[in-house]
Amino acid sequence: MVQPKLEGKVALITGAAAGLGEGIAETYAKYGARICMVDLSPDVEATAERIRGMYPDARIITAVANVADRAQMDEAAKATADAFGPIDIACCNAGVCRLAPFEQMPDAMRDFHIDVNIKGVWNTCQATIPYMLSNGGGAIVIASSVTGDIVADAGEAAYAMSKAALVGLTKCLAVEYADRNIRVNCSQLGYARTPMVEKMAVESNPDDPESAIADIAVGVPMKRLARPTEVGELFAFLGSDEASYITGAQVVIDGGSTLPETMSIGTN
Incomplete structure (x- = not known):
């Protein structure tokens, strides 16, 4: 029998109450990881219960925490380690997007994106990396986007800025921790429901x-x-030992949406 690719791994997943985070958590449970599902919403426990119903052997705890608050993320990381042992994988998925014309976008909306999308990933990495170092290594998977680094739409200035920043963070952390056996990669998603x-x-x-x-x-x-679990499969691969020689990568998962030069020229 083939051992599940994440068997024995301890993972902390942010933004796990719904959407992509729910899909990532479901996929990690399928592959045998021990999981802490983190979200600002208390609904995260109901989501965890649904996944436990799908995978009765799954070992899952939840933490209600704000990724923008470093102390709360430290508490979530400690709860994970206390329950399961040192953290092997951090899935930095929590994110927000609000649309507004640039000249009308209030500072509060700009700062909201910075606090959640940038500081949230920063805090999650700082909270989990010490556990990885104590355990001889680990993996971080950051949810960036095709938006900002590759494409953009009007009204997305704050979101695009924040997601592009995560590409730079991914590359810097990948270099900084490569010789300490921590791999850091980012997904670049198009659109999922x-x-x-x-x-x-x-x-x-x-x-x-x-x-x-x-x-x-x-x-x-x-x-x-995309389906959230399809994104979960990518996160599972990048978090697993199957990706042992991959670090600093930007992996586009968009169904090909960034490929066409136009929507009106061609033979199809």
Whole structure:
């Protein structure tokens, strides 16, 4: 029998109550990881209970914590280590996106993206890396985006800025910790059907948000949005020993959406 790829690994996953984080946690449970699911919402426990129902042998704890608060992330990391042992993997997934024209975007909205998307990853890494160092190594997987580093849409200035910053953080940490056996990689997702994307659709087209989501799929060569568990599979691979020689990588997972030069020229 093949051993599950994450058997015995201890993972902390942020933004785990819904959306991508839920998909990542479900996939990690499938592959045998011991998990701490972290989220600002107390709904994270109900999500964990659903995953326990799918995988009765899963070992999961939850922590209600704000990634923008370093002390709270230190507490979540300690709770994880107390329950399961030193942390092997940090999945820095928690993120936010709000849309507004740049000239009208309030400072509070800009700072909200910086606090959650940048400081949240920073805090999660600082809270978990000491456990990895004590255990001889580990892996960090950061949720960046195609937005900011590769493409962008109007109204996404704060989000694009914050997600592009995570590419730089990924590369710096990958270099800094390579000789101490900590690998750091980032995913660059296009669109998945998540509560965050549904909120963006409402902001883009309040009268018909479903049409906004359908229009996203039109521009994807695979003609659909990602499923959260598909993103979970990438996080599982990058967190596992199967990716033992991969660090500092930016892995695009977008169904090919950043590939077409135009939507009107070509033979199809």
